[in-house]
Amino acid sequence: xxGIVGYFGKRNAAEILVDxxxxxEYRGYDSAGIACLHNRQIGVVKSxxxxxxxxxxxxxxxxxxxxxxxxxxxHTRWATHGPPNEVNAHPHLDASGHFAMVHNGIIENYKExxxxxxxxxxxxxxxxxxxxxxxxIAYCYRDNLEKAVSQALKKVKGTYGIVVMTDKEPGKLVTAxxxxxxxxxxxKEETIVASDASxxxxxxxxxxxxxxxxxxxxxxxxxxxxxxxxxxINRETTTMDWDExxxxxxxxxxxxxxxxxxxxxxIRNAIRGRLDFEMGTAILSGLDFSPRDAAQIGRVLVVGCGxxxxxxxxxxxxxxxxxxxxxEVEQAAEFRYRNPIVTPNDLVVAISQSGxxxxxxxxxxxxxxxxxxxxxxxxxVGSTIARETGxxxxxxAGPEIGVASTKAFTCQVSxxxxxxxxxARTRRLPRxxxxxxxxxxxxxxxxxxxxxxxxxxxxxxxxxxxRAEHAFFIGRGYLYPVALEGALxxxxxxxxxxxxxxxxxxxxxxxxxxxxxxPVVALxxxxxxxxxxxxxxxxxxxRKAPVIAxxxxxxxxxxxxxxxxxxxxxxxxxxxxxxxxxxxxxxxYHIAAARGCEIDQPRNLAKSVTVE
Ligand code: M6R
Numbered sequence: 001x002x003g004i005v006g007y008f009g010k011r012n013a014a015e016i017l018v019d020x021x022x023x024x025e026y027r028g029y030d031s032a033g034i035a036c037l038h039n040r041q042i043g044v045v046k047s048x049x050x051x052x053x054x055x056x057x058x059x060x061x062x063x064x065x066x067x068x069x070x071x072x073x074x075h076t077r078w079a080t081h082g083p084p085n086e087v088n089a090h091p092h093l094d095a096s097g098h099f100a101m102v103h104n105g106i107i108e109n110y111k112e113x114x115x116x117x118x119x120x121x122x123x124x125x126x127x128x129x130x131x132x133x134x135x136x137i138a139y140c141y142r143d144n145l146e147k148a149v150s151q152a153l154k155k156v157k158g159t160y161g162i163v164v165m166t167d168k169e170p171g172k173l174v175t176a177x178x179x180x181x182x183x184x185x186x187x188k189e190e191t192i193v194a195s196d197a198s199x200x201x202x203x204x205x206x207x208x209x210x211x212x213x214x215x216x217x218x219x220x221x222x223x224x225x226x227x228x229x230x231x232x233i234n235r236e237t238t239t240m241d242w243d244e245x246x247x248x249x250x251x252x253x254x255x256x257x258x259x260x261x262x263x264x265x266x267i268r269n270a271i272r273g274r275l276d277f278e279m280g281t282a283i284l285s286g287l288d289f290s291p292r293d294a295a296q297i298g299r300v301l302v303v304g305c306g307x308x309x310x311x312x313x314x315x316x317x318x319x320x321x322x323x324x325x326x327x328e329v330e331q332a333a334e335f336r337y338r339n340p341i342v343t344p345n346d347l348v349v350a351i352s353q354s355g356x357x358x359x360x361x362x363x364x365x366x367x368x369x370x371x372x373x374x375x376x377x378x379x380x381v382g383s384t385i386a387r388e389t390g391x392x393x394x395x396x397a398g399p400e401i402g403v404a405s406t407k408a409f410t411c412q413v414s415x416x417x418x419x420x421x422x423x424a425r426t427r428r429l430p431r432x433x434x435x436x437x438x439x440x441x442x443x444x445x446x447x448x449x450x451x452x453x454x455x456x457x458x459x460x461x462x463x464x465x466x467r468a469e470h471a472f473f474i475g476r477g478y479l480y481p482v483a484l485e486g487a488l489x490x491x492x493x494x495x496x497x498x499x500x501x502x503x504x505x506x507x508x509x510x511x512x513x514x515x516x517x518x519p520v521v522a523l524x525x526x527x528x529x530x531x532x533x534x535x536x537x538x539x540x541x542x543r544k545a546p547v548i549a550x551x552x553x554x555x556x557x558x559x560x561x562x563x564x565x566x567x568x569x570x571x572x573x574x575x576x577x578x579x580x581x582x583x584x585x586x587x588x589y590h591i592a593a594a595r596g597c598e599i600d601q602p603r604n605l606a607k608s609v610t611v612e
Contacts, residue, residue, distance in 0.1 A: 009190025028606030082127025094138030105159030280434025298345030315416030355383020462590030486584030
């Protein structure tokens with residue numbers, strides 16, 4: 001969602017801010033702006049639309065502050081309160097023009113605060129919840145910015161990640177967080193604050209992640225951290241291990257394409273050193289379970305959203321099938337609000353690529369509150385969910401920039417399989433079966449390479465269906481979550497209305513929608529239930545819907561009579577989701593490309609959904 005960047009150092013602030021915002025474009029946004037402070041003057045430039053427009057405005061501006069300053073703040077806004085126009089874009093100024101602030105998150109009691117400010121004669125000019133916070137900070141100000149910030153934040157309900165500056169104390173940036181990430185990059189004679197490591201990586205690897213209710217004051221003398229009561233605190237400096245180049249798209253047309261092609265290596269990284277063939281198990285040191293702990297798990301509850309939830313569904317099947325442990329997957333917001341029954345013998349697994357998804361984080365807190373053992377599967381090291389779960393497994397997939405999640409999904413499924421294998425071996429799975437499975441997990445990168453090698457033929461299939469308005473994906477067993485994920489990929493990047501269904505469910509209603517122009521992607525891999533799905537695909541064909549059959553190598557005959565086929569490697573049912581989803585990712589990508597869609601930043605979407 002929104003992106004924040006702040007800079008204090010010796011270089012030109014505007015350049016660093018605009019570049020930082022560009023690096024966070026992938027998060028999704030619809031307007032952007034920067035404010036720079038120089039000679040007690042704050043210069044602000046904002047622009048609806050893309051960073052390119054903002055950059056042009058900055059270059060054309062005759063505000064000295066923008067060209068001379070070495071201190072400033074910037075923001076990309078994903079509209080929540082009020083349309084994406086210049087007034088609603090950040091940075092927001094207070095009514096006096098002395099304070100500037102950027103904010104991520106939602107101020108839930110903004111109407112109340114706004115009314116209180118109006119009673120004091122302070123009128124807001126934008127529709128946003130954010131502006132009230134900078135007005136409140138200015139109202140609380142006496143002679144110290146951090147004190148005004150903490151005083152204002154104590155009155156706020158909701159979530160925030162903020163960076164504030166004032167021309168009354170020109171050598172200072174104040175940042176604070178509650179529920180919206182803030183990372184502080186510690187460079188040589190410079191400090192960069194951001195909501196996302198990608199804006200910091202080109203400048204430094206040393207970073208501090210703020211915790212909820214932390215504040216940091218950045219001056220020329222360094223940085224000090226406090227809690228909202230103004231008591232000093234310390235946070236560890238961590239080294240960010242992502243390669244800066246990994247966040248660039250290189251020769252690929254889109255990040256999504258690059259990330260799909262990175263999958264073999266990403267999965268290699270996710271499984272490296274984690275398989276023990278001799279014992280037929282997985283070594284996941286971050287899980288921190290003894291066999292005795294594992295034996296006591298009574299149930300596995302997986303929580304997540306979107307693609308991560310789909311990966312969790314594969315995990316649900318794997319835990320039940322391999323370990324014989326009851327498992328359930330639940331949309332994280334539903335888990336959080338429906339007062340779920342959680343017992344101390346439950347293992348709650350939170351899956352999140354970003355580690356910042358608001359609903360998944362809230363589900364983690366609810367599960368911890370109810371006494372469950374909670375583990376995380378995250379990609380972003382040091383993210384809030386990774387830190388709050390305390391135990392878990394990192395994907396090591398490298399930065400995922402494309403809004404449509406691809407390599408995170410295949411790594412999440414690989415990790416879930418290893419997790420299920422580890423627990424299963426402490427329960428009922430015999431060693432030889434564990435060994436067989438670990439050898440298949442080891443082969444996943446090769447299976448993915450096989451599908452990626454079919455890029456051109458999948459593109460040819462995609463081009464036939466690029467003008468469709470609706471599409472269905474059907475599958476069962478381990479491929480049911482893949483049908484959901486295939487439909488999600490297609491709808492989010494091509495804007496084709498796509499639905500994923502359990503193959504058996506289609507005739508309970510959705511089949512009414514089928515017609516000659518509505519393709520059905522049928523997952524007919526060689527797994528239990530294939531013959532039933534085949535029958536369902538025939539039913540679609542009988543209604544004149546074109547069928548794209550995804551079949552296993554060596555079983556191509558299944559595709560006979562259907563309109564198109566995609567062949568994926570034959571492998572055990574629990575492994576099949578991975579090569580199959582890669583075929584569906586490519587299909588969605590090429591359809592979206594043929595339709596001329598903005599693949600890496602689809603309309604209305606944000607990479608990291610940090611509001612409920
Ligand atoms: O960062 P997370 O994995 O928690 O994100 C959850 C979803 O927002 C995410 O998977 C979303 O559905 C994907 N961008 C879809 O491709």
